[in-house]
Amino acid sequence: MTVLDARALNRATLARQLLLDRADMPVLDAVAQLCGLQAQEPQEPFIGLWSRLRAFAPTVLSDLLTGRRVARTHLMRRTVHLVTADDLVAWRARHDAMLRQRVLGTYRRELEGVDLGELAAAGRSVMSDGEPRAMGDLARAVVDRWPAAGPRPLGEMLVAGLLPTVQLPPRGLWRTTGGARYELVSSWLGREIDPPDPDGSDPVGQTLVRRYLAAFGPAASADLRAWCGLAGLPAAVSALREELVAFRDERGRELLDLPDAPRPDPDTPAPVRFLPAFDNAILGYHDRGRIIDDAHRGLSVAGARVVLVDGRVAATWSVEADTVLITPLDRFTRADRTSVAEEGRAVASFLSDGDSDRVRIAASPG
Numbered sequence: 001m002t003v004l005d006a007r008a009l010n011r012a013t014l015a016r017q018l019l020l021d022r023a024d025m026p027v028l029d030a031v032a033q034l035c036g037l038q039a040q041e042p043q044e045p046f047i048g049l050w051s052r053l054r055a056f057a058p059t060v061l062s063d064l065l066t067g068r069r070v071a072r073t074h075l076m077r078r079t080v081h082l083v084t085a086d087d088l089v090a091w092r093a094r095h096d097a098m099l100r101q102r103v104l105g106t107y108r109r110e111l112e113g114v115d116l117g118e119l120a121a122a123g124r125s126v127m128s129d130g131e132p133r134a135m136g137d138l139a140r141a142v143v144d145r146w147p148a149a150g151p152r153p154l155g156e157m158l159v160a161g162l163l164p165t166v167q168l169p170p171r172g173l174w175r176t177t178g179g180a181r182y183e184l185v186s187s188w189l190g191r192e193i194d195p196p197d198p199d200g201s202d203p204v205g206q207t208l209v210r211r212y213l214a215a216f217g218p219a220a221s222a223d224l225r226a227w228c229g230l231a232g233l234p235a236a237v238s239a240l241r242e243e244l245v246a247f248r249d250e251r252g253r254e255l256l257d258l259p260d261a262p263r264p265d266p267d268t269p270a271p272v273r274f275l276p277a278f279d280n281a282i283l284g285y286h287d288r289g290r291i292i293d294d295a296h297r298g299l300s301v302a303g304a305r306v307v308l309v310d311g312r313v314a315a316t317w318s319v320e321a322d323t324v325l326i327t328p329l330d331r332f333t334r335a336d337r338t339s340v341a342e343e344g345r346a347v348a349s350f351l352s353d354g355d356s357d358r359v360r361i362a363a364s365p366g
Contacts, residue, residue, distance in 0.1 A: 001247060004045070004250075004255065005249075005266070006290050007034030011266055011311065012217065012262065015263075015264050016214065016261065016262065017280075018052035019031065022051075022052060022269060023053055023054065024144060025053065028050060030053055031049075031084055032086075033215060034215055035280075036081040036083035036084075036137045037081065037216045038079055038080070038279065039072055039172065041278065044279075046174055046276075047275075047351075048276045048279055050347075051275060059174060062169075063199070065169050065173060068190075071167075071188070073165065074160040075088070075095055076095070077227075077229040078099055078103070078160055078161075080167065082172065085189050085191075089192075093194060093195060094208065094230070100157070101162070103156050103157045104157075106153075107152075107156065110148075114149050116161075118145075126142065133154065135158070138158055138159065164186070165182040165184055165321075166182065166188050167181065168181045178191065186366035202235060205230075208233065208280065210258065212353060213244070213257055213261065214258060215284075216284050216285065218258040219256065220256070221234065225286065227284040244258065245259045270310050272307065272309055272342075273307070274305070274344070275308060278300075278301075278303060292306075292312065305318060307343075309336050316329070317344070318358050322352045322356035323360055324351075324355065324358070324360070325360050326359065326361045328361070329365070331364040331365065332361070341361060343360075
């Protein structure tokens with residue numbers, strides 16, 4: 001079985017994630033290709049798409065949100081993702097049990113004795129008028145029935161675990177702030193979510209496997225679980241095994257992939273890219289070594305924005321007074337500093353609407 005080293009896996013990830021070459025594709029298609037973008041920080045998807053698409057106009061993504069073509073919702077790993085409306089409708093039911101269990105993992109003691117079926121019915125009754133509500137407002141509307149639980153656990157279970165909801169604009173629009181207000185998917189999109197398959201064949205699980213591999217492969221089953229949070233996909237993987245190809249990584253793990261998916265030459269040059277906080281190019285794997293060193297792994301869950309140099313995390317970045325501030329994690333060569341500064345100026349210009357291209361790179365460590 002062919003062994004793929006870390007550099008080969010890195011280049012495959014960059015290609016699937018539209019980070020090897022900026023893509024000429026519609027924004028909606030890019031959101032679908034990426035299986036959504038993690039979006040608990042509302043402005044970060046704009047940076048993620050700017051780094052992946054040529055001539056990205058942030059107003060296009062805003063228009064897709066207000067036009068109900070994409071939506072913000074709790075989905076993979078119970079984190080807020082920006083996904084296409086079609087994927088939300090198709091995938092939500094497959095995530096139901098995981099979403100409930102993850103909320104219970106945080107609030108099991110508070111929710112002890114709460115009948116989740118009764119809580120769901122109560123929450124749905126409140127939301128049936130189609131009026132957007134903050135999570136706190138929804139929780140306060142039902143807390144009298146379960147006062148011991150408290151509003152926060154009840155609210156999180158309702159909006160993230162029991163009711164298919166979306167976070168409404170203006171939250172998530174370009175350069176716009178707004179608290180999270182929720183509405184039922186059925187009210188906002190005018191469509192019910194697809195029900196689970198009655199015969200247990202799990203076509204949605206098989207779709208998730210294919211879509212994940214298209215966006216993140218080659219990958220191990222543990223990587224797939226780390227991305228979606230679902231434990232019950234071994235049957236879907238087994239059902240698809242004959243149409244997939246298999247490799248090994250340098251640790252001996254089996255990696256599966258779609259046969260015709262891109263696996264570029266490991267020596268393919270990789271341009272500097274600026275990634276937003278919580279980008280799934282890093283978080284979408286159990287083994288993140290293909291893109292970030294173990295010494296820096298904590299950055300990926302701490303919300304640091306990172307810079308890729310030669311395809312790997314080499315610096316963090318932030319913005320202060322319209323200046324992009326870059327902090328190297330390792331020593332930059334002169335060529336690295338030049339390339340990072342050039343891309344940093346482009347980021348600064350994007351974020352400031354062309355008013356600034358200021359960049360400051362800190363000294364390399366050591």
